[in-house]
Amino acid sequence: MSQLRIQHLLWRTGFGPATADWSQWANLSEKACWQKIKSDASAAPEYFDVADNAIKGLLMGAGQAGQMQRESLDNEEKKRVRKQSRDDLQTLNLRWLDAMTHSKAQLREKMALFWHGHFASRNINILYQQQLLDITRQQALGNFGELLRAVSKSAAMLAFLNNQQNKKEHPNENFAREVMELFTLGRGNYSEQDVKEAARAFTGWSFRLNGEFFFRRREHDYGSKTILGKTGNFEGEDVLDLLLAQPQTARFITRKLYKFLVNEEKIPEARITELANGFFKSGYDITQLLDAIVGSSWFHDAENTGAKIKSPIELWVGMRRAMPFEMENPENQVLLQKALGQVLLFPPNVAGWPGGKTWIDSSSLMLRLRLPQMIAFQGDLDLHTKTDDDQQMGEMEGMRNRQKRFAAKTDWQPVLKRFKGIPDKELIPQIARALWQTPVATPPLAVLERHTDQSSREKQIETAFVQLMATPEYQLC
Amino acid sequence: MLIKRRDFLQNTSLATAALWMPRFLKGLETPGSIANNGRILIVLQLSGGNDGLNTVIPTRNDIYYRERPKLAIARETALQLTDETGLHPALSGLKNLFDQGQMAxxxxxxxPNPDRSHFRSMDIWQTASPAQDYWTTGWLGRYLDAQCQGRSRPTAALEIDDTLGLALKGKDIKGLALQDVKRLYESAKSPYFEAYIKAKQVQQEAAPVDYLYKTMSETLSSADYLFEKSKAKSSTGTYPGTGLGKDFKTIASLILSDVDTSVYYLSHGSFDTHVNQQNQQQRLFQEMNDALAAFAADMTNNNRWKDVLVVTFSEFGRRVAQNASGGTDHGTANHMMMMGGALKEKGMLNAMPDLSNLSEGDLQYQVDFRQVYATLLQNWLKADATQVLGARFAPLQFV
Incomplete structure (x- = not known):
């Protein structure tokens, strides 16, 4: 299997090759690579439990009998939860980022990122967010139907989509609408009447303070509903089943996954139909769908290789894997995510990140291009990101003041080792082949020779590595 | 640390490139290449949900004083605009503009169906989408798409910030974010990037990598263009040393040096005054007032105020009643202010909000914000508002 093909597989099913592990992959067959990727991701992931104990005490009533039945917090308590949640959400963000970088379960984390964007929820309650993240990571490779059911019953999603306000007397359609529009069928495949009726079926779907699903019988509308042409005394669970029974749901998910894994712009409809049929027949088995995509005859086609603009998370994690470095102040990574336009746990809205060219504007591209140099050569980062009032509640300059020195320590050993025996003349082309997925591109050798440090072999490798990352080509995978 | 940055940069700065500007930008250097006669729109976003009722104050409304026993601004303290309305006391410069017929x-x-999340409601204002839709382009970005068909020109719309917000992101063309011109120039100025992009063989196919090259070269050349232009003629006006004061001075310098920019976008905040509203709003308004007054004077002195329209908005207003913490909570409808030397309609354009006809304690909107956008696009920027907004909204007459 060619180097380009292995790298393509590692970029699309994970966050790119880790320089230190390259030798594990270099001589495997295509089939063996994919088997290894799957088996590396097979173990159940560790639960990221970062919520502060005080928050858990408040929300879960730990050790405080009598508080278990409480359904709301007073204002002071809410404020405390909000304040502590902000810090804990940052911890969760960094924890996940580290897992993406270091975990061998690359496929799981990558698919969790896909579901994280698909089931997008902004919620300042850390407990609910960590519960939802755990659902997507646990079930990232399992069954879509089960994933949908678990997400739909999570406190994070019910709260984010206002289902607490969905009551028999005053139905709130937000939850039902997004479940149809964004989670299953997609626009144009249901009527406004379907939304109204489905909302009635979801009345009473609620959660306890500790995040457990809770069905409020008194708020529920037990009457007959007609949804997608079927009539019955449907409950929320029935609506999800009705949606899963529509082949359009398989098609919608397949198309979105194809865009994420294969190509964002060129999407042959016949191919989607075939994949979606298989996905539907399998009863929504996610791994089977992945098998069909990765094992297809077209997965490695030239038009699908190096054709995707890396998301900020893919770019950053990919850099950490290629050129291992430790940040002096890891929390600066949240600021960077903000400046680059993708903050884990803070999708722009329930529709998730639009991706593709939307990642790129003048400022974000220049920052992307400067990043490798800033990391490797201790550059300064003086960034002012926009404020987030939902998070900061009017407290001024929250992010600005928390910015700390941007410095990182790079471990060059894996990189030096990998390119040790390469003749000088071959060095830049070889590094470019390791870093770039654009097969036809050749680096401008004269420019790179002039802009790399030739004073020693080590410096030559290090600076060439950095300069080749600081290119438009490296933005693609 | 294995490599010292300075050594590295010295080693690599051998090839200092001459000022480099690709053809597509040069062709557009002549002013007037955009069909709006040199008119300039400045959008000032008041982030966090500014309390409109304590900004434009209904000084004869009993409900206002009843619902806000602590927070209401007394009739005597407010700066009188009309018999029934007054302006927040920190906005004296704006009152002068109002009195001179330069403000509406x-x-x-x-x-419809207002959203009370900051993020979501700001998205709606920045994209101009219906409340239930999620759009991925901003209204001013789509203006760029419509105006600059086939010819990308990121300097047509500038955001005074380090990162580009959604409002200025079009499908094909995006505005440019800069905190100040020199900083943008210095961050883009890299002998390596310049040499690298020069060596690139231009390909005809529309591959993603070409899109990246295009954005990169536009950024480098825009940074050069803005720096060289504004070096020649910067504003000599006196501005306050605050963040917003500096931002308006940057805008004034760019306007006076005749750069080809027709839209400027900047934000001020946070106006999310759940607690201790009085101090926070006072401080933010003082800064805003001083910056805007200096800017209006500067533009007037240079005979450019007639070409400029400043518009303010906030993602929502706040509830009519004060809360228990000396503040107000998220509300719905709000006012917008328009300032400039060429207003066709001035002063109060419509009735004050009806506080006796609320929806669950919130103001009910009377004017859709997309009508205001349609006015700005159609009447001021001379663009096709229906194309940009995706539907027809009846324009108003203030410009």
Whole structure:
């Protein structure tokens, strides 16, 4: 299997090759690579439990009998939860980022990122967010139907989509609408009447303070509903089943996954139909769908290789894997995510990140291009990101003041080792082949020779590595 | 640390490139290449949900004083605009503009099914989408798409910030973010990037990598263009040393040096005054007032105020009643202010909000904000508003 093909597989099913592990992959067959990727991701992931104990005490009533039945917090308590949640959400963000970088379960984390964007929820309650993240990571490779059911019953999603306000007397359609529009069928495949009726079926779907699903019988509308042409005394669970029974749901998910894994712009409809049929027949088995995509005859086609603009998370994690470095102040990574336009746990809205060219504007591209140099050569980062009032509640300059020195320590050993025996003349082309997925591109050798440090072999490798990352080509995978 | 940055940069800065500007930008250097006669729109976003009722104050409204026993601004303290309305006391410069016929206030602007999340409501204002839709392009970005068909020109719309917000992101063309011109120039100025991009063989196919090259070269050349232009003629006006003061001075310098920019976008905040509203709003308004007054004077002195329209908005207003913490909570409709030397309609453009006709304690909108956008696009920027907004919204007459 060619180097380009292995790298393509590692970029699309994970966050790119880790320089230190390259030798594990270099001589495997295509089939063996994919088997290894799957088996590396097979173990159940560790639960990221970062919520502060005080928050858990408040929300879960730990050790405080009598508080278990409480359904709301007073204002002071809410404020405390909000304040502590902000810090804990940052911890969760960094924890996940580290897992993406270091975990061998690359496929799981990558698919969790896909579901994280698909089931997008902004919620300042850390407990609910960590519960939802755990659902997507646990079930990232399992069954879509089960994933949908678990997400739909999570406190994070019910709260984010206002289902607490969905009551028999005053139905709130937000939850039902997004479940149809964004989670299953997609626009144009249901009527406004379907939304109204489905909302009635979801009345009473609620959660306890500790995040457990809770069905409020008194708020529920037990009457007959007609949804997608079927009539019955449907409950929320029935609506999800009705949606899963529509082949359009398989098609919608397949198309979105194809865009994420294969190509964002060129999407042959016949191919989607075939994949979606298989996905539907399998009863929504996610791994089977992945098998069909990765094992297809077209997965490695030239038009699908190096054709995707890396998301900020893919770019950053990919850099950490290629050129291992430790940040002096890891929390600066949240600021960077903000400046680059993708903050884990803070999708722009329930529709998730639009991706593709939307990642790129003048400022974000220049920052992307400067990043490798800033990391490797201790550059300064003086960034002012926009404020987030939902998070900061009017407290001024929250992010600005928390910015700390941007410095990182790079471990060059894996990189030096990998390119040790390469003749000088071959060095830049070889590094470019390791870093770039654009097969036809050749680096401008004269420019790179002039802009790399030739004073020693080590410096030559290090600076060439950095300069080749600081290119438009490296933005693609 | 294995490599010292300075050594590295010295080693690599051998090839200092001459000022480099690709053809597509040069061709557009002549002013007037955009069909709006040199008119300039400045959008000032008041982030966090500014309390409209304590900004444009209904000084004869009993409900206002009843619902806000602590927070209401007394009739005597407010700066009188009309017999029934006054302005927040920190906005004296704005009152002068109002008195001179250089300001218009449009009350009760909003949209159906208002959202009370900052992020979501700001998205709606920045994209101009219906409340239930999620759009991925901003209204001013789509203006760029419509105006610059086939010819990308990121300097047509500038955001004074380090990162580019959604409002200025079009499908094909995006505005440019800069905190100040020199900083943008210095961050883009890299001998390596310049040499690298020069060596690139231009390909005809529309591959993603070409899109990246295009954006990269536009950024480098825009940074050069803005720096060289504004070096020649910067504003000599006196501005306050605050963040917003500096931002308006940057805008004034760019306007006076005749750069080809027709839209400027900047934000001020946070106006999310759940607690201790009085101090926070006072401080933010003082800064805003001083910056805007200096800017209006500077533009007037240079005979450019007639070409400029400043518009303010906030993602929502706040609830009518004060809360228990000396603040106000998220509300719905709000006013917008328009300032400039070429207003066709001045003063109060419509009635003050009806406080006796609320929806669950919130103001009801009377004017859709997309009508205001349609006015700005159609009447001021001379663009096709229906194309940009995706539907027809009846324009108003203030410009």
């Amino acid at each position: 206030i449009l009350n009760s602007v909003g949209y």
